[in-house]
Amino acid sequence: MTLPVALSGSDVIGQAKTGTGKTLGFGLPLLERVTVPADVEAGRAQPEQLTDAPQALVVVPTRELCTQVTNDLLTAGKVRNVRVLAIYGGRAYEPQVEALKKGVDVIVGTPGRLLDLAGQKKLNLKHIKALVLDEADEMLDLGFLPDVEKIMNMLPARRQTMLFSATMPGAVIGLARRYMSQPTHIRATAPDDEGATVRNTAQFIYRAHNMDKPELVARILQADGRGLAMVFCRTKRTAADLADQLQQRGFASGAVHGDLGQGAREQALRAFRNGKVDVLVCTDVAARGIDVEGVTHVINYQSPEDEKTYLHRIGRTGRAGAKGIAITLVDWDDIPRWQLINKALDLGFGNPPETYSTSPHLFEELNIPAGTKGVLPRSERTRAGLAAEEVEDLGETGGRGGARGRGGPPPTPPSPHTPPPGSVARHAVAEDHTFSHADRAHPTQVKDSFTVRQLGTAKAVGVRNQAGAVSVGCSVDAHCRSVALSFQIVTLAGQNTHLNAVNLSNATNEHCDGCQTLAGAYQFVVSTARPFTLDATAQRKLADIHRRLDDLTRSKIPAADLKAQADSLAAEVTAVLHDAVAGAPKAPDAPAVAVHRHLDGWPGH
Known part of the structure; x- marks a missing residue:
């Protein structure tokens, strides 16, 4: 239904259920409007019509959709050798700029990177003959409207504009008509499939x-x-x-x-x-x-x-x-x-x-x-x-942790989950922040976490938690074990108060049948008359201890040695805290730093 109208050069609003082929609905007319050397050879175009500047632009809301639409257009334009380039954030600028210099016919991009390159004069949009807004309801949402307007203001006034999406609210249609010239609204449904969802x-x-x-x-x-x-x-x-x-x-x-x-x-x-x-x-x-x-x-x-x-x-x-x-x-x-x-x-x-x-x-x-x-x-x-599946080096810009974030492939040392200097005592928000990962490269499943919690009581100034846990698959090692080590620092101001709210439960592998379970919880209670903050030196030391705690949970050393090293790390934490509160006024009837240790499953306990 869309192809005859779009091929004639008219503006189109296309609406159909998801999964019914909207990409080719705008892709084929778009590719037909592009002039390539094959058209000159066949006598369908003059040599002066050729240009290395992009002639068609597809704007999409997400990076994933950008790469998918690019691949579809490359496949559809293969016979005519149409040059299609994906431009989106999260990748290095240089390869995209080099590709633009060599010449492209169709650009598929996300608004942010398109505006960046156009603002740097790296992207020439003055030869665009056709514009497509894919997933138009998202692109024309009020949050995207300023970017869409900026892009449209850079395009020639005479162009074909096409909008395609599965959903098209009335308010969005009104916005779309402001940018289009007598658009034809095409809504495609099967006679026996009137519902909003696909019958299959x-x-x-x-x-x-x-x-x-x-x-x-x-x-x-x-x-x-x-x-x-x-x-x-x-x-x-x-x-x-x-x-x-x-x-x-x-x-x-x-x-x-x-x-x-x-x-x-x-x-x-x-x-x-x-x-x-x-x-x-x-x-x-x-x-x-x-x-x-x-x-x-x-x-x-x-x-x-x-x-x-x-x-x-x-x-x-x-x-x-x-x-x-x-x-x-x-x-x-x-x-x-x-x-x-x-x-x-x-x-x-x-x-x-x-x-x-x-x-x-x-x-x-x-x-x-x-x-x-x-x-x-x-x-x-x-x-x-x-x-x-290998991770491609994209020369990523900005982002959250480069090629990885939570739930991504294993990091290379130093671990991005080791808290940076200052993170141990800097947070003062009424929520938990937890970061975790699993090491997928080895049979041993490794998890570590760093949690910061602020308790909402006058007597409890803050709770800092550093923890690591490791689970070893039983079928791999007859002497497998599940290990959990938890270091938790509690600071109290004023009268010393027992905190029932502190949870020292340890994560174990519930699917590790027959495993030896080793759980160790260390609680460090710091009591002072007034709230105090850890200085940068103390924060760096605690961050380093957290890293070594993480390494310790990954190790396969005997349980007795593991416990001894955990005790040693706990002693270091105690020393750091003692030094940190040396100048702070002491709370009445309470030790400056009290350590409580709970061990479960360890040999001799």
């Missing part, structure tokens, strides 16, 4: 408890006929943690979220497309437009924000006529949110059934074999895994 996608909605969701997802991922699966989370932290948990349960999983560097995001998507991992845990950064062949299951681990996000999420399966399954796990707190989504889309799932990982109807509806547990049997662990 079977939808299941379950009311699930947050604590049971990882087990529930692990069992769903073992359903008969399951191919590739995408699991969507609302927050970056949840995505990173769930990817780690699934990997510990034996699944080949990867993560895509905003805390990862661009190299790690592209590594995970490549591994997913190549089949090296078959479970991709992601935030909504991957929900728009990403097309991976063979995705049979989409799981909404957390309820989406609104109906548009829901449509884009479940649109990753059931694409191009294939069948798919979309499963949404709704927590009790999210029921009102889900009911709004259900009403907007008229889905008929207003009261999801209460479901647990052992519920019979879950096994029956999703075709999960009876007796399936939350750990993938070793005989079925056939995927190469994320570590088998």
Whole structure:
């Protein structure tokens, strides 16, 4: 429906359900408007019409969609040798500038990097004949409008403008018409498929408890006929943690979220497309437009924000006529949110059934074999895994930790999770900040964390926690063990008060049957008459101790030596704290620094 109108040069607003081929709907007309040497050779164009400046521009909201659209256009324009370049942030500027100097015909880019290069006079937009805003509702959202306007002001007044998206609210259409000349609004639906979702996608909605969701997802991922699966989370932290948990349960999983560097995001998507991992845990950064062949299951681990996000999420399966399954796990707190989504889309799932990982109807509806547990049997662990896919050196700019963030591939020393100088005592916010990672390159699963918590009581000034934990697979080592070491520093001001709020529980590997469990918790209570702060020297020393604690939990030394070294590190912490409070007024009837140690499972205890 779109092709005849777009090929005639008219402005187009194209709307269709996700997964129905919108990319080629604008891609083919776009490629036809570009003049290349093949057109001159065939007599369809004059030599003076050729230019090395870009002739067509596609603006997309996310980096992942940028690379995908670029690849699709390269494939479609291969016969005519159309030069297509992806321009987006997170990569080095130099290769993109060099490619622009050599000449390109079509540019696919994200607004930020396009504006950067255009502002530096590296990108010439004066020869653009056609503009496409893909996922137009996102691009023309009020938050993106200034960037879109700046880009449009750099383009020639006479051009073709096309907008394509699965969802197109009325307010967005009004904004779009301001930038277009008599646009034709085309909405494509099948006569027998009038709903908002694709008919080929079977939808299941379950009311699930947050604590049971990882087990529930692990069992769903073992359903008969399951191919590739995408699991969507609302927050970056949840995505990173769930990817780690699934990997510990034996699944080949990867993560895509905003805390990862661009190299790690592209590594995970490549591994997913190549089949090296078959479970991709992601935030909504991957929900728009990403097309991976063979995705049979989409799981909404957390309820989406609104109906548009829901449509884009479940649109990753059931694409191009294939069948798919979309499963949404709704927590009790999210029921009102889900009911709004259900009403907007008229889905008929207003009261999801209460479901647990052992519920019979879950096994029956999703075709999960009876007796399936939350750990993938070793005989079925056939995927190469994320570590088998190399991380491309993108010369990344800025970002959060370069090629890695939470849930990414293992870092190279020094570990980015070692707190920088000043981080131990600098935080004063009423929330937890936890950073964790898993070492995927070795059979030993390693986790470490650094948590800072501020307690909301007058007597408790702050709590600083430094912890590490390691779990060794029992089938690899007959003398395997699960180790947890926790160092927690509590500072009290005024009268010494016993803090029941401090939790010294230690993480252990619940799937390590028969493992020796070694848990050690060290609490350092600092009592002063008035609040005090650790100086830079003390902060650096504590950061160094945290790094060595992390190294210690990774080691395989005998338990007795491990305990001795932990005690030695605890003595160093005590010395640092004694020095730090030497000049502070002492609290009445309380030692300046009191150390409490709890050991569980160690030889002799």
